[in-house]
Every structure is written in C-alpha cells, then in structure tokens.
Amino acid sequence: MADGSSTPTPTSTPRQRYRDQVRGEIKQAALEQIRAGGAPALSLNAVAKGLGLTGPALYKYFRNRDDLLTELICDGYDAAAAAMRTAAVRVADAPPREQLLALGAAFRSWAVESPHVYQLLAGTPSPGYHAPPETVDRARGVLGPLLGVLGRGDCRGAALELRAEMRFWLNDSPAVGEWVAAWAPDVDPATALAGTVTAWARLHGVVSLEVQGLYEGMGHRAGTLLNAEMEALADAMGLPA
Amino acid sequence: MADGSSTPTPTSTPRQRYRDQVRGEIKQAALEQIRAGGAPALSLNAVAKGLGLTGPALYKYFRNRDDLLTELICDGYDAAAAAMRTAAVRVADAPPREQLLALGAAFRSWAVESPHVYQLLAGTPSPGYHAPPETVDRARGVLGPLLGVLGRGDCRGAALELRAEMRFWLNDSPAVGEWVAAWAPDVDPATALAGTVTAWARLHGVVSLEVQGLYEGMGHRAGTLLNAEMEALADAMGLPA
DNA sequence: CGCTCTGGTTAGAGCCTCTAACTCCAGAGT
C-alpha cells in the first residue's frame, strides 16, 4: 500500500520500476514481522532471508534500519489518516456529536487491528530515534478530520487557557492556520485546535493502554471507555447532538 | 531505593548482604543507561563494564535481561506510587477537586522527570515480553490514591455504562473490591473505579504524548492540557470544589 | 557494441545475549 505511488516517476525506467517493487516487498515483509513481534523484533537479516536475499542486499534499498522504520511509520500514518477520512465522509451528514463518536471508533478500530503498528507510530521505536519532520505532517493528516467536528463546539472552564495557548501558536506559525483552515473553514481555529488536541490525547490514552494490554484483568471493554470519553468531550464542548 | 529492603531477610548472612548490594548497584547502573537512551539501549555488557565486571557475571544476579527489566519496572511502579501517595497526603484536607489536580500534577511531574522510565512502565519493552502478574499489583498502587478522590463524585451520561461494567467486575473478582475498599471506604466502589480508570486513561494520554515528544512543534504546554483534562473530569463527575 | 551503473554476493568488524566450563576464595559446619 502506498509503495511507489507516492513518487509517480513520470519517466518510469524499468530499473526504477523494479527498484520500487522490491522496496515495496521489503516493506511488506518488514510489516509482517512488526505485526508479529513489534518494532524491536524487526531484523533486516530475517526480512532479507524471507525474500530469498542475503542481509546486506537490503542496504541497497534502505540506508539503514531506522530509514526503513521511518518509511513504515509514514505509511502507517497515511493508513490511519485514510481510515479517519473514510469514516468522516461516511458520517458527513450526521450531527457533530455522532461524527466525533464515529471518528473515535474509527481511530480505535484501526489501532487494534494491528497494535504493533500503532505502537510504532505512537511510541519511540529506537533509542536514538528522533521523528523526522515529515512524520509530523503525516500525523496532522490523521487528526485533520477532527478539526472540523470540534470546531463546532466551544471551550469552557479550564479549556479556555488551552485555547489561549492555541491562539499564540496560530499567531506564531501561519502554517498551522492554513492547516486548520483547510480542514475546518468558518470556525474559530483556536477552538478547533484545542478540541482536537484534547481529543487526540484522550484517544491515545484509551487506545494505547488497550493495545499495550494494560486492561488485561480489568473488568471493562475499551470501547465503552472510549465512548464515554468522546461523549464527555462532546458534552464539555457543547457539541450539538 | 527499595533495593534490599523489600526482603528484610531476618537472618541476613554476609553473603546475602553482598549479593543484595551488588544487585542494587546493577539496577542503579541499568537505570542510568535507560535514563540516557531508553530501554532498548540497556546493554548488560555495558552495565557490567561500568561496574568493573565482565558481561557474564551479571547472569549470577539476574536470570536474563528481561528479568532485570521487570525488576526495574516494579521499582518504577513503586516510585510512582510513592510520589502519588505523598502528593495525596499533602492535599488530604483540600476539597476533592483540588486533590485531583494535585494528583494529576504529581503523576506528570514524576513522569517527565525520567521520561524513559515512564515509557518503560507504560510501553512494551521487549518483543516477546508479557507483563508478569506482580506488575499489575504494583500498577494498582499508583492509581490507588485516585480512588478515594473520584469516589466522591458520580457518573453521568455515557459513564454510566462504564460504571455498570465495573459493577460486573466487582461481582466477579472480590480482590478488586478489597482493593477499592482499602483506598476508598464509604464510597460506591463502581463509581470510584469508573472515575479512576477514566483519570488513568487521561493522565496516560496527556503524559505519554508529552514524554514521547509528540507535542514538539505544537503551541501548548502539556501542563495546561493536563489541567484542563482533570478539571473537565472533575466537572463531569461533579466533584465538590 | 561497449561502458557504466546497480543489484547482488561474500568477508568481516564490532556489537549484543546467553551458556558452559573453569578457577578460587569466603563462609559454614564440624
């Protein structure tokens, strides 16, 4: 998924085509390993062996292990963003509260589908690993659909302080304003941002505890908790039902 | 901290004493490494070298790398629980809402103090690693102080469903009931549990995003978000101010 | 048709975890 199509390469030479295909196969195999045992279980050697190659051959396609990981992370963000977008269009005509619940459910169901991939995005995969800037943009794609929904509410109480910080942010970096405007025109961008960040933190809180198995031995379903959290957010922001 | 004192060993032979001391030094050195580079950067070899030993010597003290990690995790839980308890006694006479804010702040400040240790507790350290049951008990110690506070509120809206699941849980396993009763007598245990789980998810959501550096480049302070989240929870549960 | 550039190989350095077998001495028992 999203292997070579990100670089259409108008003059697609056969060399390039082969290269893209092999890169895709490597990524696929690597994902398989991660799905099975998480990021630390990813071994370039094993991936190569699985494809009928020897270890060092992979270094012709990816500079190193971290490079492969970042690419998988970007793909993961894209997949999550796609899941959110399709959920958003499916409930485009529903009231905002229902949209929020649907987006939350979509987020969760994508995450539990392949927990290790979610941990790949949300956690820090390697010791010295620092997320490259392109992943930040991808992450925004995941949260984008929330902006339009939560911009329909308003902040009260302690959330007002959060919103004030968002205004500062909007003043400082115009790129953020454009991003918000693209997803949520005709709403107060600071409110949309404050609500979205809050929703993000709640989603991540519920879902990451679930995928890490920390609910094991506890007497509740993660879906119930997530639902309650989203409903509470809708209540607090006065989202129309 | 909490090295040998967990097993007082009434007949503390000098052998045992030496053993406990070295175990403590190993754990200290390992923690240092984790603080610097996270769990995957922990190398038994390097720890041994730092203590003037050779690699295999450590295997006389810990069965393997995962064993050392679990022990560090347990210590981490204990430290977090202690931080929560001292915060709880400091605000024991304040109104519940203020207590909740204080506990949240204590949780966060402990986590940001050594982010990698927090990730050690919250994340999955190794591929095949599955949390042993003793860590579950320790985790309960961290959340304990929240029970008494949140038991003072009540559930509304979608949280009622969560509370219903908690009642089932309380019926199924009496150990949970005892745990809640120990921390929060004279309140409805299901309400306390529902509120605590919710608070846990929110705390983890805000804090884990922060320690993983995902707020980088965003225009808000984590403390503001956490505050807003705790206030919102207090509002939703009608905690007296 | 010949050159180049690239995908693939093997060899190997330098890590790592963990096991096996060996010393050697401190402490326990008589």
Place this chain on the structure above:
DNA sequence: ACTCTGGAGTTAGAGGCTCTAACCAGAGCG
C-alpha cells in the same frame, strides 16, 4: 582450627544482530 562446599567471577564461544568494504556480473544506457 581445618576442611569443604557453594557461589562470585573469569574466559571461551556459539549464534544473533547491524552495517561497511570489496568484488562480480549483467542489464540498460548512449
């Protein structure tokens, strides 16, 4: 007080990993 046992620490080594260096062969380019 003397022996002897058991545990702390060692070296050697198997098997794994990432990644570099040097080399080979053939496919695609001009």
